[in-house]
Amino acid sequence: MKKSLVLLTTLLALSAxxxxxxxxxxxxxxxxxxxxxxxxxxEIYTNEVAPAFEAETGIKLKVVTAASGxxxxxxxxxxxxxxxxxxxxxxxxxGLAADKSNAMPLTDTKFYSILGDKSLALQVEGQPAxxxxxxxxxxxxxxxxxxxxxxxxxSKKTRVNSIEEIxxxxxxxxxxxxxxxxxxxxxxxxxxxxxxxxxxxxxxWQTHLLNMPLWAEFADIEGYDSIVEAGLTLSNSTFKYGDxxxxxxxxxxxxxxxxxxxxxxxxxxxxxxxxxLGRCAMVQNGNWGAGQILGVNGNTVNPSDIxxxxxxxxxxxxxxxxxxxxxxxxxxINNKVSDIDKTNADKFLYWLFSSDTGKKIVQDKLGFITPFxxxxxxxxxxxxxxxxxxxxxxxxxxNSVPWAFAAIPSQELKNSLGADLLRYAQNQMxxxxxxxxxxKNWASExxxxxxx
Amino acid sequence: xxxxxxxxxxxxALPGLICFAIAFFIPMIMGIVLSFCKFTDVTxxxxxGLNNYKLMFMNAEFINALWFTVKFTIMSVITINIISFIxxxxxxxxxxxxxTYRTILFMPNLIGGIVLGWIWQVILNGxxxxxxxxxxxxxxxxxxxxxxxxxxxNVGYMMIIYIAGIINIPKELIEASQIDGANRRTMLxxxxxxxxxxxxxxxxxxxxxxxxxxxxQNLALTNGGPGKSTEMVALNIFNTFYGRVGFEGVGQAKxxxxxxxxATLALTQLHLTRRKEVEA
Numbered sequence: 001m002k003k004s005l006v007l008l009t010t011l012l013a014l015s016a017x018x019x020x021x022x023x024x025x026x027x028x029x030x031x032x033x034x035x036x037x038x039x040x041x042x043e044i045y046t047n048e049v050a051p052a053f054e055a056e057t058g059i060k061l062k063v064v065t066a067a068s069g070x071x072x073x074x075x076x077x078x079x080x081x082x083x084x085x086x087x088x089x090x091x092x093x094x095g096l097a098a099d100k101s102n103a104m105p106l107t108d109t110k111f112y113s114i115l116g117d118k119s120l121a122l123q124v125e126g127q128p129a130x131x132x133x134x135x136x137x138x139x140x141x142x143x144x145x146x147x148x149x150x151x152x153x154x155s156k157k158t159r160v161n162s163i164e165e166i167x168x169x170x171x172x173x174x175x176x177x178x179x180x181x182x183x184x185x186x187x188x189x190x191x192x193x194x195x196x197x198x199x200x201x202x203x204x205w206q207t208h209l210l211n212m213p214l215w216a217e218f219a220d221i222e223g224y225d226s227i228v229e230a231g232l233t234l235s236n237s238t239f240k241y242g243d244x245x246x247x248x249x250x251x252x253x254x255x256x257x258x259x260x261x262x263x264x265x266x267x268x269x270x271x272x273x274x275x276x277l278g279r280c281a282m283v284q285n286g287n288w289g290a291g292q293i294l295g296v297n298g299n300t301v302n303p304s305d306i307x308x309x310x311x312x313x314x315x316x317x318x319x320x321x322x323x324x325x326x327x328x329x330x331x332x333i334n335n336k337v338s339d340i341d342k343t344n345a346d347k348f349l350y351w352l353f354s355s356d357t358g359k360k361i362v363q364d365k366l367g368f369i370t371p372f373x374x375x376x377x378x379x380x381x382x383x384x385x386x387x388x389x390x391x392x393x394x395x396x397x398x399n400s401v402p403w404a405f406a407a408i409p410s411q412e413l414k415n416s417l418g419a420d421l422l423r424y425a426q427n428q429m430x431x432x433x434x435x436x437x438x439x440k441n442w443a444s445e446x447x448x449x450x451x452x
Numbered sequence: 453x454x455x456x457x458x459x460x461x462x463x464x465a466l467p468g469l470i471c472f473a474i475a476f477f478i479p480m481i482m483g484i485v486l487s488f489c490k491f492t493d494v495t496x497x498x499x500x501g502l503n504n505y506k507l508m509f510m511n512a513e514f515i516n517a518l519w520f521t522v523k524f525t526i527m528s529v530i531t532i533n534i535i536s537f538i539x540x541x542x543x544x545x546x547x548x549x550x551x552t553y554r555t556i557l558f559m560p561n562l563i564g565g566i567v568l569g570w571i572w573q574v575i576l577n578g579x580x581x582x583x584x585x586x587x588x589x590x591x592x593x594x595x596x597x598x599x600x601x602x603x604x605x606n607v608g609y610m611m612i613i614y615i616a617g618i619i620n621i622p623k624e625l626i627e628a629s630q631i632d633g634a635n636r637r638t639m640l641x642x643x644x645x646x647x648x649x650x651x652x653x654x655x656x657x658x659x660x661x662x663x664x665x666x667x668x669q670n671l672a673l674t675n676g677g678p679g680k681s682t683e684m685v686a687l688n689i690f691n692t693f694y695g696r697v698g699f700e701g702v703g704q705a706k707x708x709x710x711x712x713x714x715a716t717l718a719l720t721q722l723h724l725t726r727r728k729e730v731e732a
Contacts (some may be wrong), residue, residue, distance in 0.1 A: 072694070072695075072697065076493060076694060079493055195526070198588070198675075198677070199675035199676070199677055200675075261586070262584060262585070262586055264588035264677060264678060265585075265586040344598075371723075410696065410697070412695070412696050415695070419677075419679030419680065422677070422678050422679065426589055426678070426680070428590075448698070
């Protein structure tokens with residue numbers, strides 16, 4: 001009895017001392033806590049950025065990555081903890097409005113000083129509070145090898161002979177449908193990768209594709225310099241260009257690798273894998289997907305064959321339409337952490353985007369096209385899609401489409417559109433109902449957003 | 453002894469009371485208060501009156517979730533209890549290897565809900581692929597998928613409780629009824645069932661509350677899809693709280709309503725089945 005009592009107390013004392021040392025240890029070194037938004041580069045942060053930063057400055061970097069589609073949730077619970085993140089991300093004016101009390105004014109930071117075009121920063125009460133760190137572009141990614149195979153096909157029914165000739169929806173549709181009809185000759189399962197619709201994987205449609213009709217609708221509002229600013233004033237959307245959306249969305253569904261009843265279980269990863277394995281010729285996505293394509297096991301696509309084309313859907317003057325280029329990646333420094341943590345956070349961001357080591361990782365591994373004046377012309381990303389975005393940005397006679405979706409009143413609106421799109425694809429909802437729902441939801445969500 | 457107990461009662465009860473207060477009582481009061489507030493995290497709440505409760509019924513989403521949950525719970529309570537009771541009857545006969553069967557049937561209960569959800573998603577989607585549909589093509593598939601999953605996970609556990617009940621029926625009672633000439637059917641309905649009423653109380657209570665509270669299986673199997681048509685109340689509360697900026701209070705209000713509903717139902721059920729319990 002006595003023996004076991006002694007043993008028990010020793011054990012207790014031991015475990016207490018373990019906890020005690022644990023507590024002192026975590027306070028001993030300085031640490032920057034960064035809540036990362038991009039799961040696709042999470043490993044690069046932990047394996048490359050953190051060790052390099054610690055080696056050069058002695059400050060630890062703790063990176064936590066939120067699962068796809070759950071950043072807002074993770075941020076909310078992390079913010080309520082005793083050690084909240086020092087650096088967090090916001091997705092644009094709407095996201096920042098929700099977190100404005102947490103975002104510290106960045107006027108005097110070194111991070112703000114390297115931002116090339118100061119107007120890109122988002123402001124809270126006249127002070128810059130969120131700084132974009134990566135400009136991104138998306139459109140339809142195509143496999144040039146498969147396209148060329150089609151252009152050289154003797155049984156081809158269209159007169160299109162090169163990818164440059166596809167610059168309208170009509171041509172795209174004709175080529176797609178002919179390719180789909182001859183898919184066995186091209187060795188593919190379908191022209192477009194599956195229209196991924198599983199939970200959290202519908203953003204390519206309810207946000208990115210939706211950008212096109214919204215941009216056209218916002219552009220009709222007169223008296224604003226910026227599309228997003230115009231969009232933010234729109235209390236009632238009529239979904240005026242919804243039919244254009246439908247045209248391209250239908251094209252994706254009807255000429256896909258899978259039948260529409262299966263898309264509810266498909267993820268973006270599935271779609272990117274289909275593209276990487278050469279089972280389809282096109283997939284709608286952005287330059288962040290380059291790593292995903294090249295990282296798939298058994299990938300058959302040659303990096304030099306991965307190219308972009310704009311989202312043609314029959315809008316006016318689409319011959320001069322470019323890729324959708326913009327950003328929803330803004331970094332903020334948390335107002336609620338200690339001054340030391342704030343300084344360290346600034347130090348880290350400045351280091352990442354201005355030191356030689358940091359810039360090298362950004363350029364080669366993270367693949368960000370950055371808006372900072374510390375990057376020279378030849379220091380742009382080396383991945384095929386990043387390069388193609390830069391090419392499209394600078395193409396003569398082509399105007400990039402801005403990211404108008406930043407003005408969508410709420411995430412809820414996008415989610416309900418995503419759910420409706422799935423029902424539409426499965427023939428459980430008519431396009432008319434979908435369109436009416438969108439108009440109705442826009443009005444009610446706009447009202448709620450204004451009241452908040 | 454009595455005196456000492458009285459003297460030290462407060463001291464010995466204190467740790468338990470403190471734990472109860474910290475882990476249960478204070479959060480519950482906070483939760484109720486927060487349901488009347490507007491907040492983004494627990495530190496910045498401002499009073500909002502009944503606004504959250506109004507916004508809750510802004511659309512039919514919550515009612516739909518509640519209705520789906522009720523349907524699911526009814527179905528799972530019936531199927532789980534019937535199947536587990538039949539298994540318990542079978543495995544209390546003189547069959548060789550009953551213990552092995554009991555163990556095997558109990559095992560699914562040891563696997564966590566999320567993992568089960570993913571595994572069953574793969575199994576069911578793999579099967580449905582034959583018909584070119586998936587679990588989220590139609591809400592009916594998701595509903596039955598959840599029922600199957602719940603049964604698979606819970607039948608073993610409930611079976612053990614029933615087995616314990618059946619084994620504990622006094623031998624004299626069985627012998628007496630046999631001497632009185634009771635056949636198997638009469639035995640079942642007039643001896644076995646009344647004697648295991650306490651087990652039935654427990655099992656129906658557990659299945660009822662499990663059905664209502666179901667979260668991880670729902671999240672992993674369908675995540676509410678298509679749309680929100682297979683979203684149960686717990687998942688709906690979670691999505692409202694975390695998925696919509698500015699709707700934290702609404703999620704909290706839903707949770708309060710949900711607690712009231714589950715508590716009322718569970719207490720009614722306990723009361724009803726307890727009344728039928730008999731002294732052997």
